[in-house]
Amino acid sequence: MLLNRFEKAMMNNPVRAGIQRHFEARTLTRLGGRAAGRRCLELGCGRGVGTEIILDHFGAASVDAFDLDPHMVALARRRLASRGTRVRVWQGSATDIAADSGSYGAVFDFGIVHHIPDWRRALAEAHRVLEPGGRLYLEEVLAKFILHPVWRRLLEHPLHDRFSGPQLTRALEDAGFVIRGSEELVGWFAFVVADKPR
Numbered sequence: 001m002l003l004n005r006f007e008k009a010m011m012n013n014p015v016r017a018g019i020q021r022h023f024e025a026r027t028l029t030r031l032g033g034r035a036a037g038r039r040c041l042e043l044g045c046g047r048g049v050g051t052e053i054i055l056d057h058f059g060a061a062s063v064d065a066f067d068l069d070p071h072m073v074a075l076a077r078r079r080l081a082s083r084g085t086r087v088r089v090w091q092g093s094a095t096d097i098a099a100d101s102g103s104y105g106a107v108f109d110f111g112i113v114h115h116i117p118d119w120r121r122a123l124a125e126a127h128r129v130l131e132p133g134g135r136l137y138l139e140e141v142l143a144k145f146i147l148h149p150v151w152r153r154l155l156e157h158p159l160h161d162r163f164s165g166p167q168l169t170r171a172l173e174d175a176g177f178v179i180r181g182s183e184e185l186v187g188w189f190a191f192v193v194a195d196k197p198r
């Protein structure tokens with residue numbers, strides 16, 4: 001599901017970029033380490049800040065990235081143009097990833113899976129495109145936030161079948177992942193790092 005105008009403004013600004021760089025990236029690194037030298041994929045890359053973080057902070061060799069929203073893809077392409085052949089950006093859906101099975105050493109999700117009606121399919125796709133031993137890094141938004149009356153009025157999310165932290169980790173295990181580390185922030189946000197076993 002695409003973002004409404006209010007959420008787009010919440011995502012595409014320097015404060016969001018700062019939180020992503022200085023808090024979310026550090027939390028995920030604490031749980032799962034870096035992805036140095038790895039070929040990485042970012043689901044729902046938005047305007048491309050996550051891809052910069054995956055290159056500069058996580059140390060990826062290259063990043064493929066996609067987003068459902070063609071406007072976000074255009075912003076990301078412009079932002080990442082100077083990164084040359086280390087970055088490739090396209091328009092697509094996390095429920096049907098345009099990549100061969102076992103293509104990536106790490107997959108990143110900065111807050112997109114909760115926007116997908118069939119979010120379990122996105123987890124299955126992330127598992128498929130990871131190589132054995134590959135790692136999934138997730139920063140996710142939980143049902144308690146999505147269903148909060150204030151956020152429900154301001155933002156637009158699928159409302160059916162949203163997840164709590166334990167439901168998210170259980171679904172990851174059902175998809176074949178082994179949880180490496182997880183934590184929650186005020187019951188609204190979850191950080192999870194999970195591995196595809198060798």
Ligand SMILES: C[S@@+](CC[C@H](N)C(=O)[O-])C[C@H]1O[C@@H](n2cnc3c(N)ncnc32)[C@H](O)[C@@H]1O
Nearest residue numbers: 001044045046067068069093094110111112115
């Ligand atoms: C809350 S924004 C997060 C954007 C970016 N990752 C960030 O952290 O700033 C969610 C993003 O997911 C994208 N999105 C929604 N459904 C998607 C899907 N099925 N496949 C890929 N991207 C999707 C939206 O267009 C939006 O850019």
